[in-house]
Amino acid sequence: MRLWRAAGLAFGLCAALSAQAQDTSPAALAEAALAQFEDAHTKLEAAQAATDRVKALTGVIYAYESGLEAMRAGLRQAALREAEIERAFEDESGQVATLIGVLINLRPDASPAALVHPTGPIGQARAGMLVSSITPAMQAQAEELRTQLQEVSILRELQSEALQVLEAGLKDVQTARTDLSQAMSQRTDLPQRFAANPERMLDLINGSDTLESFASSLAVMDVVDGLSTLPDLDSAKGTWPLPVQGRLLRGYEESDAAGIKRPGWLLAARPLSLVVTPWPATIRYQGAFLDYGNVIILEPGNDVLLVLAGLEEVYGDIGSVIPAGTAVGLMAGAAPDLEAFVTNAELGTGAGLTETLYIEVREGGKPVDPTQWFTQ
Template identity: 50%
Template sequence: MRLALALAATCLAGAALSQDNIAADNARAAADRLAEAAIQLDEAQGARDRVKALSETVHAFESGLEAMRDGLRQAAIREEVLSRELAAREDEIAQLLGVLQSMNSAPSPVLLLHPSGPVGTARSGMILAEVTPALNARANEIRSKLQEVSVLRALQQSAANKLQDGLNGVQEARIALSQAISDRTDLPQRFTEDPVKTALLIASTETLEGFASGLSQIATNETPANLPDIIDRKGALSLPVNGRILRRANEADAAGIARPGIVMATRPRALVSTPAAATLRYSGPLLDYGNVIILEPQSGILMVFAGLDVVYGRTGQVLSAGSPLGLMGGADPDPGALLPRDGQETTTSQTETLYIEVRKDNIPVDPAQWFKTDEG
């Protein structure tokens, strides 16, 4: 009997391990990032380069919202684990509380008496001295987990307000960015687009390859490019949008169609930016690709981004790295839809897709050779 109690005490003590509430800390850190993004938005209004400042602000809000979602997902998972653990141990908890209650309610002299006399009393005292610390440790562990569940639930309940503030902030930043781009007049113009030739090229084009081969026809008064060589950055360019790789080059989709570019899944209204300084060769609708942006970072290399909802910039402009190109489609969900349910991450929240193709001498090459595709 004494051996069994000693073993039980050892098990209880071993189970009473504290665990830092990392999930809650991450969610709080994400809330701080959203607050910092709001401050950044206020500062961007008076920045000398408002387009650059507002682009960084939009990215800051996107990063903060993503971190908040991830923090809440971790919090939901942690709460579910704790709740299931506590539910599975209801009988054990009830017995433990009963033992502790009886120890507290019984007078000390009664606890020290044993029917077999002084020897039994001494033995029971030794056993009790061994078991009591473990029981107390177990009680403290259960109390700590109950408190953690309470904190996690309160955190998730208050998250809707944080998310709403973040969504309002990013929407305000997008509007300000669109206005700043419309007001911008300081970008170098490498050539002027001939709208008639552009319309004729679009009407006569049946493939992206055919359109790309005729891009030079729509430019008038073109000057030589003076952009830095990007060959040495091959494989190190940042992807133009935050998201994940949905399909890689030449990987067939559900309809069995394989394209030479990659497809990225992104969240609605995500900001698309230039991965490197480049000439904006084309901006607008094309074939069945939706709105398309075609960049020329250097002679002979084209980067095609297709599937945007809103496009920025004017054909012929020279854009610096990180310049905003446009926004993905869709609409921002309400805060309740962003809150994870039962710890489930909604990958379906990345409902928009951006197609990325890289062409060298008008021949498609795998974009993975150019971009850090592990970022998504």
């Protein structure tokens, strides 16, 4: 019920903001967020009985993350619009006071005293004509002010309704993350390309002092193929979606503040963001490695490895073949409370991107620019 009531407010605000672009107005963004939250909640309820709970819960988290992004944008635009109107009121406060005073005194008066004018009846007539000529303009300005005040009222009511939906959404997405972790730990239906050799893997880890050397050694380590095969990669270049919703911090071989260059991308992401594989792949390694946090190395095709480092939690077993869009882990961090979420949203959509995911693509054991593979 709250969703539809807030949606009604969004439609009302759309009418008040008809001069603004439909896709960027606070109402349009809030409407999109509400629709995505409604979709996510429906998926969460259905996931409890889904045959493939992992796939269902992955879709739920994606839907909530999309809804949260839309909600951030909506709250940000609402705050900006309200501040814009308030600044306009402050800048024109003198004119507004004068306008209100004139409007209050604009009333018919045919008393004898009203006909007295320092310059006589002609002066009185001229003054009346002058007031009559500016009355339509003042009435138009008064109507504009009334509309803006109404807009502020609607914005605040919309924000209040959005916060109620948001509070429930933040709880639901955390429930979905917990359920996904449990479902991944219980999953036994994935095909196996090869059986992991823990002792050999441990020797490989102990013999590697960098992520690059570990990935290079892993690339040449032979595996015994089973029945499962991977899709051909010939047409995959330039089509992969990003494995996490985020923003590029540093590109391929771009120096950081210390002047260190890395042969991969560094993405900024929000806490607890879902990380998925962009292409069907074999899990070649997953677990902690040096100071990179948890690392998962995927093999989407022969002689091609995708390295994802910096996760808090990783899913799947070494040797398993996973389809595209499968969750492989979660970013670190703590779920924001309602107050922190709203504060970050009003500061800007970039606020809250506190976690980093390192992405590296290797061909034939050597790193290549991820731009060759990803669409973004």
